[in-house]
Amino acid sequence: MCNGPLFKKIFIFALPIMAMYILQLMFNTADMVVVGHFSGRKALAAVGATGSLINLIIALFMGLSVGTTVVVARDCGAERKADVSRSVHTSIAISIIGGFIVMVIGIIFCRPLLKMMGTPEDIIGLSTIYMKIYFISTPANMVYNFAAAILRAVGDSRRPMYYLIIAGTIHVIFNLFFVIVLHMGVAGVASATVISEYISVGLIIICLCRYEGAIRFIPRKMCIDKHKLKDIVRIGLPAGMQGLLFSISNVLIQSAVNSFGSIMVAASAAASNVENYVGTTMNAYYNAAISFAGQNMGAKKYDRIDTIAKVCTVLIFTTWIILGGATVIFGKQLLGIFTSDPQVIKLGYLRIGIMMVAYFTCGMMNVYPGLTRAMGYSISPMISTLVGACIMRIIWLATIFTWHHTEIMLFACYPVTWALAGIGQVGIFFYARRKIRKSNMPKIKSADI
Secondary structure, three states: OOOOOOHHHHHHHHHHHHHHHHHHHHHHHHHHHHHHHHOOHHHHHHHHOOHHHHHHHHHHHHHHHHHHHHHHHHHHHOOOHHHHHHHHHHHHHHHHHHHHHHHHHHHHHHHHHHHHOOOOHHHHHHHHHHHHHHHHHHHHHHHHHHHHHHHHHOOOOOHHHHHHHHHHHHHHHHHHHHHHHOOOOHHHHHHHHHHHHHHHHHHHHHHHHHOOOOOOOOHHHOOOOHHHHHHHHHHHHHHHHHHHHHHHHHHHHHHHHHOOOHHHHHHHHHHHHHHHHHHHHHHHHHHHHHHHHHHHHHOOOOOHHHHHHHHHHHHHHHHHHHHHHHHHHOHHHHHOOOOOOHHHHHHHHHHHHHHHOOOHHHHHHHHHHHHHHHOOOOHHHHHHHHHHHHHHHHHHHHOHHHHOOOHHHHHOHHHHHHHHHHHHHHHHHHHHHHHHHHHHOOOOOOOOO
16 A cells, blocks of 8 residues: 555455445345335335434444544554554454444434434334334444454455355345245344344454454453544544534435425435445545555655545546446436336436436545545544535525425435535645645655556
């Protein structure tokens, strides 16, 4: 990560992460497809109505995994092996504690929160069942994501993908068995998720226990090092707050979607799953940016961060043109995978068309905070997201959407706020870059291309 040309390295590093995210989406899509075709439109809407709320509850702790990636990558780049080990054991301890906290909160408060969101009465019971079972998996999900962050920080983006393939295949098999054979509906797809999450975390922990090197996990050494905790929280907490704030705005939008009834909820859920294949592909560049920039910061090769930013920007635009264009062209066929209901497909395609117009701004909004956090500036990206995305979405819903209560005005909220937040994140990156250059670099060399 710290030597030689960057474009090929970043792209190759991002590919397994991209594949991992796509596989995760495919397994989540399997939930939607199975319940949509075998349990009906209401079951599809019930599962779809929970996504933004689940993300809201887990966002804060998941953000701390960003701190893990940055801290481990920096220690690795600086070749501080003892610090790497302390960071690893602290991170796993945090993830276990956080996972159980999230599980309890999710199980207790899911139904009241669904009511607050205005979830339609004809699906709220099914949504509650799905969420209560789903949250049993959060301790495993949390540990898996922290462990995957540790592996990515040292340049290993493939093994998390392999474990996900194994767990995801089992997920799909149990999905089909529970829903088609046992007729368990939403409870079946949630149960399949729980089983697969615990299989994936078992595999990745075994990997860390057998790993040769500083990131090897030794269970008896697991403890929380206060200095490493401070470093992880300093970087990860603002990232978690950003995710939390972003999730709050998405919950508000989901509440607005709910106001159109269960058909719109089903359409929005199906369209969101299609769009997420483009978004999560771009998110792979975010993870690559954090890992590469973090290691180069640790190695004090600050000039290479500019090249990392350029490479990620090119990859974002390329992904938007290719995948975004394909999503628009084949949108109706993709929605048909989830349901045969023509109303659901029509409304879902309306959302896809609006989203894809400027989806590259979503990628910019996500990738540039990763670069900025790797340089040690974590609060500013959070503020940019708060103002550009969260507050502006609230203002949009309270004004434009209230004045023109239509599906178009609702979904237009996304690209507008992505663009505003993206401009802010790029500006903050350039500010942080100048600060780093002035304070740490005696001389800037041209980056490797």
